[in-house]
Amino acid sequence: MDQHSSTLMQGRPAFSSPMLKAAVLALLFILLLSAPAMLNAGLLFWVGMTMIQAVFALSWNLLFGFTGLASFGHAGFYAIGAYFTGAALRYDFPLPFLGILALAGIFGALVALAIGVVALKRLTGIFLAVLTVALTEAMAKIIGFSPALGEQDGLGNIPRPIVGFGVFNLDLTHSNDYYRFLLVAVALMVAALWWVVHSRIGRSFRAVREDAERARFIGINVTRVRVLSFMISGGTAALAGALSAPWTRIVTLDQVNWLASTQPILNSLLGGFTSFWGPVVGAAVYTAINYWTRTFAGLSEMLVGGILVLVILIAPTGIVGLLGKLTRRIRKNGDRT
Numbered sequence: 001m002d003q004h005s006s007t008l009m010q011g012r013p014a015f016s017s018p019m020l021k022a023a024v025l026a027l028l029f030i031l032l033l034s035a036p037a038m039l040n041a042g043l044l045f046w047v048g049m050t051m052i053q054a055v056f057a058l059s060w061n062l063l064f065g066f067t068g069l070a071s072f073g074h075a076g077f078y079a080i081g082a083y084f085t086g087a088a089l090r091y092d093f094p095l096p097f098l099g100i101l102a103l104a105g106i107f108g109a110l111v112a113l114a115i116g117v118v119a120l121k122r123l124t125g126i127f128l129a130v131l132t133v134a135l136t137e138a139m140a141k142i143i144g145f146s147p148a149l150g151e152q153d154g155l156g157n158i159p160r161p162i163v164g165f166g167v168f169n170l171d172l173t174h175s176n177d178y179y180r181f182l183l184v185a186v187a188l189m190v191a192a193l194w195w196v197v198h199s200r201i202g203r204s205f206r207a208v209r210e211d212a213e214r215a216r217f218i219g220i221n222v223t224r225v226r227v228l229s230f231m232i233s234g235g236t237a238a239l240a241g242a243l244s245a246p247w248t249r250i251v252t253l254d255q256v257n258w259l260a261s262t263q264p265i266l267n268s269l270l271g272g273f274t275s276f277w278g279p280v281v282g283a284a285v286y287t288a289i290n291y292w293t294r295t296f297a298g299l300s301e302m303l304v305g306g307i308l309v310l311v312i313l314i315a316p317t318g319i320v321g322l323l324g325k326l327t328r329r330i331r332k333n334g335d336r337t
Contacts, residue, residue, distance in 0.1 A: 032183050036176040043291075045247075048179050050287040051186045052244045053267060057279030058193050059236035060264035065273035066197060067229040068209030069120075073132030075260035076139050077108045077234040079251075081241030083143065086155040086251040091148075097161035097172075101185075101242050108238020109231040116227035133258050140256040154252030158245050172246070182243055189239060190280075196232060197276055205229050237264075270308055272318025281319050 035047055056078055063069040081104040087093075088100045095103070119131055143149050150156070160178050163170040172178040196202055204225045207215040212222050245251050254260065263286075264279065271282025289303050315322035 029183075029187060033180065036179055041175065044175065044179060046287055046291055048182055048247050049244070050283050051182060052240050052247065053263060053287070054280040054283040055186055055189050055243075056237055056240040057264040057267035057271075057283050058190065058276075059233045059240065061268040061273050061276075061279045062193065062197070062205075062236070063229055063233045064265075065268065065275075065278075066202060066209060067205040067226060068212075069226060069229065070126070070129040071132045071233075071261075072129040072265075073134070073136030073258065073261050074233075074237055074264055075256055075258070076132070076136035077112065077237035078241035078244075078260070079136075079139065079143070079256040080104065080108050080111060081238030081243075082245045082251045082255055083149055083155065083241075084238075085242040086158045086245040087149065089158050089161060089246060090155055097163050100161075101239060104242035105235040105239040108241075109235030112230045112234025113227065115234075116230040120226045120230065121223055133261070136256060136258060136261060140253055143256060144253060150251075152253065154250055154254075155245075156250045158249045158251070160246045160249070178246060182247060185243055189236065193232075193236065194276060201228070266308065268318075270311060270318060272315075272320035272322075274317045275320040275324075278318050278320045285319065 032047065032051075035044055039047065056074075059077075060071065060074050063071055063074075084104045084107060085100055088095060089097075093100065115132070115135065119128060144152055160173045160175075163172060163181070170177075170181070172181050197205075204215075204220055207218075207220055208222050208225050215225075216222050241255070244255075267282035267286055268279045269282070270285055271280065272278030285307075289307070293303060311318055311322070315325065317324075
């Protein structure tokens, strides 16, 4: 191989990698946008739930993967958004749907702020994780005795909204139309989280995760950074729940218990918590396994558990980390030849 060819090969990844990622994301968005024309109603519902679970997992991984905080009760924030939106639509609150979504995210962020201000000055690690589980279980008990929230039966028959833009109204009552709205909303939320992670705020998150004492020494207010991360994470999880209520048209206590909180953890670990896109990949893989094994009771849990054990043993950084390692090895072998 001559020097000119070697130089071109060395320069190609740096030039083409961002363009390749952008092209892949654009192609994925186009495929998802055309999904209603290609999939039946059942498959389309699974795709919509995968997008919601991906955002939910990204919100959890913002805490764990980028700030070094563990929450084992993250379903509580999801439930805040889901129940608030479900009640607002069910009881016809005099609010526009976009306003309902905004309030759901704000409520989730405010609850996270209250928890963070009280807890994060003293608690981290397993103690914070246990506290979030306890608060989520307490929330489940309160909802279970609230007639307005459906008690043990949950909120059902949630209507899908009509979004008004002045003289123009966007009717989302049909599942295909709401799916497209959901896709755009998820894309905007993912883009916002990507910006946060790659901004100065995200660098502060990573500094606190790596070494809180050193971050404090160089002038970073560690408690403030952790509370901010908790607020963004809680608000995003609440938005994911808010988007899910009109999609599923029912909200139940199954979305509040501690088992629901394991879903974003599993997706993040499966896809790779060290990568921004890891939780998205994990959510897609988990949904695919669940769909293919849906007729075999208990098989999906066994398969996901087995795959997770293999991933932890073979590639602790998840599927994305394993693919990155294989790509680097292939490139290295190509450079040698």
